[in-house]
Amino acid sequence: MISEQKAHLLKALSKEMRYDGRKALEFRPISVEYGISASAEGSSRVRIGGTEVIAGVKIETGTPYPDTPDQGNLMVNAELLPLSNPKYESGPPGEKATELARVVDRGIRESKCIDVKKLVVKSGEHVWSVNIDICSINDEGNLQDASMLAAIAALKDARMPKLTDKFEVDYDSEKTKDKLPLARTPVEVTVIKVGDQFFVDPLIDEEELIEARLTVAITEKGTICALQKGGELPLSTEDLDKMISIAQKLAPTLRNALG
Amino acid sequence: MTYAKRFDGRGFEELRPMTAKVGVIHRADGSAMFQTGKTIAYAAVYGPRDLHPKFMQNPSTGILRINYNMMPFSGHGERVRPGGSRRSKEINMVMQNALLPVLNLKDYPNAVVDVFVELPQTDAGTRCAAITAAAMALADAGIEMKDLVCAVAAGRVEDKVVLDLNYLEDSHEDGADIPVAILPNSGKVTLLQMDGEISPEMLKEAVTKAKTACKKIYEVQKEALKARFATRSA
Numbered sequence: 001m002i003s004e005q006k007a008h009l010l011k012a013l014s015k016e017m018r019y020d021g022r023k024a025l026e027f028r029p030i031s032v033e034y035g036i037s038a039s040a041e042g043s044s045r046v047r048i049g050g051t052e053v054i055a056g057v058k059i060e061t062g063t064p065y066p067d068t069p070d071q072g073n074l075m076v077n078a079e080l081l082p083l084s085n086p087k088y089e090s091g092p093p094g095e096k097a098t099e100l101a102r103v104v105d106r107g108i109r110e111s112k113c114i115d116v117k118k119l120v121v122k123s124g125e126h127v128w129s130v131n132i133d134i135c136s137i138n139d140e141g142n143l144q145d146a147s148m149l150a151a152i153a154a155l156k157d158a159r160m161p162k163l164t165d166k167f168e169v170d171y172d173s174e175k176t177k178d179k180l181p182l183a184r185t186p187v188e189v190t191v192i193k194v195g196d197q198f199f200v201d202p203l204i205d206e207e208e209l210i211e212a213r214l215t216v217a218i219t220e221k222g223t224i225c226a227l228q229k230g231g232e233l234p235l236s237t238e239d240l241d242k243m244i245s246i247a248q249k250l251a252p253t254l255r256n257a258l259g
Numbered sequence: 260m261t262y263a264k265r266f267d268g269r270g271f272e273e274l275r276p277m278t279a280k281v282g283v284i285h286r287a288d289g290s291a292m293f294q295t296g297k298t299i300a301y302a303a304v305y306g307p308r309d310l311h312p313k314f315m316q317n318p319s320t321g322i323l324r325i326n327y328n329m330m331p332f333s334g335h336g337e338r339v340r341p342g343g344s345r346r347s348k349e350i351n352m353v354m355q356n357a358l359l360p361v362l363n364l365k366d367y368p369n370a371v372v373d374v375f376v377e378l379p380q381t382d383a384g385t386r387c388a389a390i391t392a393a394a395m396a397l398a399d400a401g402i403e404m405k406d407l408v409c410a411v412a413a414g415r416v417e418d419k420v421v422l423d424l425n426y427l428e429d430s431h432e433d434g435a436d437i438p439v440a441i442l443p444n445s446g447k448v449t450l451l452q453m454d455g456e457i458s459p460e461m462l463k464e465a466v467t468k469a470k471t472a473c474k475k476i477y478e479v480q481k482e483a484l485k486a487r488f489a490t491r492s493a
Contacts, residue, residue, distance in 0.1 A: 036379065036380070037299075037330070037332060037333060037379045037380040038297055038380050038382075039297075039332060039333050039334055039335060039380050039381060039382075040332035040333070040380075041332075043332065043379075050285055052284075054330070054379055056330060056331065056332025056333070056379070057332065058331065058332045058337070058338035060337060060338065077331065077341065079330075079331075079341055081328075081375065081377055082305075082326065082373070082375050083284060083287065083290075083301065083302075083303035083375035083376075083377050084284065084286060084303075085286055086286065086287075086305050086308075090326050090328075090343075090375075091342075092342060093341075131331070131332075131338050133330065133331040133332050133338070133341070135330050135377065135379070137284060137301065137377075138284045138285055138286055139286060140285065140286065169337075171335060171336045171337075
């Protein structure tokens, strides 16, 4: 069954066509909404075609790790909600959710998108903890790129909460107007390889056929700040070059959607 | 103490502005969104489908399984840790009891109808919004139903009976919170809980008013279901 679908997909791709009529290196329409959850310090909804994810940022205070007394904390978590896909089950995050969250985490952390050194309230004692939670609402493929975009949008939307005298968040007060110290806007593009064909923004049916994939996190300068190879088949260095250049070419499409 | 004016300026029996939309999650067999004030609930229905683990299967009927979940950033205050809590376990159970009376799952032995409810933003009244959304999602999934289910919280703040309490009212020291689910056509009650303190007279008044309010919610649900049907045939 899979091999027949694969043959069909490859034939279509060789004619520059996808199941939904797109070209191989074309994204579905992308939209970003800000401020979709008033209870979060920052939030966003990202749609890529029919795929929809929500991200929320909670900002709290905590104690720094002993080895980094002058750095705030950053945490990324992803929930593949059973509401978004009949195959997902409730319970602790599995392999897919963990990989998703970690690849988003690396894209944000390694790009120095958030300057964690600026997240200090009182050196060695109180720092800000920035918690990003990504929740899938409707999974029609390519949660990875959508999740990264949603995480960045939620960070951009975030406003710092007020603090009490004891350096705890004062949840009864309105948020301040201060934004998070964001230095960069990384985005992630996942390039897929099936047979000798490359394409992006896979649909669910296409995800089933993936032989190899490469997620590339890219800053606005064009530098690469995280990579993740997935899928069973190996990639040649020529493949890697090609996939990275595809990702670099398409990164602005995602970044422009942030408005 | 006299509660002269509600914290958000509403009339004592006034509900918060409501929005409902059916068919919001395409991958689900049925889905709906219900918003009252700042409380938003998404519900998705999957099934009837095979039930795992197998020991839960019932050869005489299909079962209804509810999964209520607040998104980690949806609460007032600190981040809510993902995963179930004692509170969500109880809500799953009372929601199941609230919705099951309108369903007939006898035709689906060994199967399950899964209802997943997710809340991205909350301001009290979440279990009521969850039930209201879930009922629409079940209808959207084409599951045979004897009636819809509508839910709202009634309550007391100081000397007044109020409806559709927000977080400030719900957490007010001198009061009571009474979530009620009603079958709009028979008027029967399928969910009734309370915390706080109230006189028997006021309780009666609160439940009666909740019943009247549920009629308004019923209209919103029906409109949303009709709108979904209209877009389908278009």
